[in-house]
Amino acid sequence: MSLGMFMAILDIQVVATSLPTIQSALGISADWMVWVQTAYLTAEIVAIPLTGYLTARLGMRWLFVGAVCVFTLASLGCALSQSFEQLIAWRIVQGFSGGTLIPSVFAAVFLLFPERSQALATTIAGVAAVLAPTVGPIVGGWITQSFSWHWLFMINIVPGVVVGAGVALTLRGKASERTRSTAIDVPALALLAMGLTALQLGLKDAPSLGWDAPRVLGLLGLFAACGAAFVWRTLASRAPLVELRCFSDRNFAIGCVFSFVLGFGLFGSTYLMPFFLGLVREHGPLRIGEIMLVTGITQLLTAPIAVYLERRLDPRLLTAFGFSLFAVGLLMSGEQTAATDFWGMFAPQIVRGAAIMFCILPPTRMALGRLPPHLVVHGSGLFNLMRNLGGAIGLALIDTTIFSRAATEGNEIVDKLRSGDLATALAIGIPRDAFLEQRGQPLDEFALEMIRPLVEKAGLVSAINSAWLLCGILTMLAVTLIVFVRRVSPAAKAANAAVAADR
Structure with a gap:
């Protein structure tokens, strides 16, 4: 198994x-x-x-x-x-x-x-x-x-x-x-699947069609309607698809927010790194894997430390530490250039890898440690679901950020080049002498073809950095919720079982 x-x-x-x-x-x-x-x-x-x-x-x-x-x-x-x-x-x-x-x-x-x-x-x-x-x-x-x-x-x-x-x-x-077993609530399941699909498609189409486009508004409206109907049906059902009563516990509700944010940053970083390394650095898949291995090795090495501390310290402190460290690692990647490679990504990966287990184990005990025993199993499933939901929505928002910002950033770079900004020209890789010779003159077709790839790559790098910053800022904001969490006993037996079940 x-x-x-x-x-x-x-x-x-x-x-x-x-x-x-x-x-x-x-x-x-x-x-x-x-x-x-x-x-x-x-x-x-x-x-x-x-x-x-x-x-x-x-x-x-x-x-x-x-x-x-x-x-x-x-x-x-x-x-x-x-x-x-x-x-x-x-x-x-x-x-x-x-x-x-x-x-x-x-x-x-x-x-x-x-x-x-x-x-x-x-x-x-x-x-x-x-x-x-x-x-x-x-x-x-x-x-x-x-x-x-x-x-x-x-x-x-x-x-x-x-x-x-x-x-x-x-x-x-x-x-x-x-x-x-009771019968499965098929309508609720259909509402969940339909709502998630509509949300993903709406977020995907928004950058190209505009947020006020009828198709986008229709998809987001369908998501809102399906979500409201799902909640209503689940609360009214004798055999709910998910046990929403778990959210009446403050610690569980906040823990699910942490789980959602972790999924956002975790799956987001796993997507952004190969995206950058493949499309900007033009590395092959093996080289991408070698670079990304740093995060996994760090996570594996720090896992025993996280397990040891999780059994002995207040989960609120460990959760705040883990998510703060994870946010720092995400924000560190928000300053990449087109030349960033293994060593430029090494330190951010070390920081993120060291934080991951502290973002998984303590929040799970914090979320499930106060639930009644009969709700622990349901709560564990919801907690795990929220992490995957954060990943799915996070990937859609990250993709939206990248492809909406890339065009805007590219246009801004073109405007600066036309105004004769030497620093911008050097930053995207245009030789100093070539730019100075051309400055003040209209660009011919040959010059346009030469600089177009450089502009597109520079715009893409800037857009990817914006996505990293989005992940980092959201993670840092989540840390502030820790002040609202009630203390959980480290000896909560049901939660210890759920920690393993969730991981």
Whole structure:
């Protein structure tokens, strides 16, 4: 089961470094490649609330086997995709099936093992969960550069067969039991999926069509209507899709905000780095993976420290420390130039990598430590859902920021060049003598063709920096919420279990 979870987490990371390659191979514009990640995350968000219901109906054993089989088939579909539309369709199926694997693994820890063995089982599952994002970038880059991007998905086939057969043969007893379950609220699920899709499309179309365009207003209006209907139906239902009563606890509500912001910054940084390195620095996927490996190694090295401190210190202090450090790491990346490379990204990655576990473990105990026992399972699912929701919305907003700002920044650079600004010319790479000879004269076609790529790249770098600053400022603002959190006992047993379940 841990191997299956490793596959699901790895599938986000291995694809990240190869996004520019996939974009070029499928012939799509750069502003559409974000959907390779967004489709997966959005499908996961829809699947997470269904995990409890499906476990009750199918039993943990057959739910896991079925999810792994669907995930494996979807991976094959992604590998064989000949168009962008086919790839996105299979990524949705992949994300939906993968969304049930992580909760199932940690539920198995507490359902299948005696209490004396749970610590070891949690450690094994936790190592798999942390190792996937550590090795993902370098593995993805090596696979794409050595073979092709299709093998990013083909590598799931053999492990998927092994996991499916292994789980089917070895899980017995409680894992095969089915329990009575209430009917799933299909309309609420449809409202959730429709609302999220409308929001993603609205945010995507806004920069090109304008925020007041009928299509954009219609999509955002549909999102608002679906959201309101989802909340109303969920509160009125006897068997709600998600237990919104958890939000009546102040700590849980604030903890979910932290989870949302973490998803925004975490998935956002994983998208922005390969975007910059592929389109600005023009690195291949392997080199991108080598550069991004710094974050994963730092996270892996600091994880034991975070686990040790999380059991002994006030989660409010650790949460404030983790998110402040993470915000600093994001803001440090907001000053990149077109020449920024490995060493320019080294320090920000170290800072972000050191902060990640402090942004995951303490907020989870803080959020779930005061919930009644019967709401802890529901709260854990919602908490995890909010992180993925933050990632999906964050990617859409980051893409919106980049492609709305890039054109504006490019026009400003052109205006400065026309006014004879030497500093701007040197900053984007125009030789001093060539610019001085041309200054004061109208640009001919040859000169325009020479400087156009430089202007476009400089505008893109500035727009990417704006996206980094957006992530950093939002994360820093979230830190201020810590003053409203009530103290949580470090000995909250239910929360300790939920910490592992969420990770």
